[in-house]
Amino acid sequence: MSKNLVSFLIAVVFLTGCQGNVKPTQKSQPVPKIQSQQAAPKQVSASKPAASAAVLTQQAKKVVKTPTAFERITLNLIAMGEEALAEERLLTPVDDNANLYFQAALGRDPGNFRASQGISAIVDIYTQWAWKAAQSKDYAKSAQYLEYARSVNPEDPSITEMSSRIKSQRGNTNRNSNTQSVKKALKEGQYLLPSNLFSLSEKEILANIQPIIDNVAKTQQSINIYWPNDKEARLLYQIINSRVTEFRVRAMTYNRADNMVELQQD
Known part of the structure; x- marks a missing residue:
C-alpha cells in the first residue's frame, strides 16, 4: 500500500469521527418568540367574575331576609286588618273586624308599626263620626262613637281632645238656646x-x-x-x-x- 493511500484513509476516519460530535444546526432548533411573549397581555381568568357574582348573590340573600313562619302569620293578620279597615268593619262582625286583627298582631309583635297605625286609624274614624254627629246635635250617637274609640285605645289623646270639643259645642248650643228663651221672657x-x-x-x-x-x-x-x-x-x-x-x-x-x-x- 502506498504512503499516499494510507494518509487518505486516516483523513477519512478522522472526518467521520468529527461529524458524530457535531451539534445540530440552529435551523433545527425552534427560535423562542421572546418579543411576542412580552407583547401579549396577561389573560384574566374567566372564573373570577363568576366567583364575584356568586359572592354578591350570597350577600343579597343575606340582606333580603325570608320571613319566618311566625312573622308570616303576623303579616297576614295585619293584611286582613287593613282590608277590614278599608271596608269599615271596625268592631263588627265580632270574629272578622279590623280592631281584632290589629290587636292580635300587636299581641304577637308589640310595637309593630303597621298594626299601631291601623289602631290609630280606627280611633280617627270614630272621633270624626262623633264630631259629625255632634254637629247634627245627635249627642247620644256622638257619645257612642267616642265610647267605641275608647274601647279600641283608651289612651289615644285625640279622644280626649274630641270629647272636649264636642262638650264645648254642646255647651254653646245649650247657652244659645237658654239665651233665646230668656230673652223672650225679659x-x-x-x-x-x-x-x-x-x-x-x-x-x-x-x-x-x-x-x-x-x-x-x-x-x-x-x-x-x-x-x-x-x-x-x-x-x-x-x-x-x-x-x-x-x-x-x-x-x-x-x-x-x-x-x-x-x-x-x-
Missing part, C-alpha cells in the same frame, strides 16, 4: 249678660255692660245683680258704679245662675 229694665263675661277682653266686658250703665245714669235706679259667683257679682257692681259719676249706685246681689242685671222699679 222685661223692661232687665239685662242678660254672657256667663263667661269675665273671660272676655276689657273692651268686650264694657260693651256688654254699657247699656246698663247708661240706663242707671239716666233713671238713677238701684239694681239687682243675679250672678252665680259672688266675687264676680261684686266686681260687676264696682264696674257699673265707677262708670256712673253723678251718684253712688245702690245694688243688691243674689247668688243665682241667671247672669242678669235688673233695674229696680220704684
Whole structure:
C-alpha cells in the first residue's frame, strides 16, 4: 500500500469521527418568540367574575331576609286588618273586624308599626263620626262613637281632645238656646249678660255692660245683680258704679245662675 493511500484513509476516519460530535444546526432548533411573549397581555381568568357574582348573590340573600313562619302569620293578620279597615268593619262582625286583627298582631309583635297605625286609624274614624254627629246635635250617637274609640285605645289623646270639643259645642248650643228663651221672657229694665263675661277682653266686658250703665245714669235706679259667683257679682257692681259719676249706685246681689242685671222699679 502506498504512503499516499494510507494518509487518505486516516483523513477519512478522522472526518467521520468529527461529524458524530457535531451539534445540530440552529435551523433545527425552534427560535423562542421572546418579543411576542412580552407583547401579549396577561389573560384574566374567566372564573373570577363568576366567583364575584356568586359572592354578591350570597350577600343579597343575606340582606333580603325570608320571613319566618311566625312573622308570616303576623303579616297576614295585619293584611286582613287593613282590608277590614278599608271596608269599615271596625268592631263588627265580632270574629272578622279590623280592631281584632290589629290587636292580635300587636299581641304577637308589640310595637309593630303597621298594626299601631291601623289602631290609630280606627280611633280617627270614630272621633270624626262623633264630631259629625255632634254637629247634627245627635249627642247620644256622638257619645257612642267616642265610647267605641275608647274601647279600641283608651289612651289615644285625640279622644280626649274630641270629647272636649264636642262638650264645648254642646255647651254653646245649650247657652244659645237658654239665651233665646230668656230673652223672650225679659222685661223692661232687665239685662242678660254672657256667663263667661269675665273671660272676655276689657273692651268686650264694657260693651256688654254699657247699656246698663247708661240706663242707671239716666233713671238713677238701684239694681239687682243675679250672678252665680259672688266675687264676680261684686266686681260687676264696682264696674257699673265707677262708670256712673253723678251718684253712688245702690245694688243688691243674689247668688243665682241667671247672669242678669235688673233695674229696680220704684
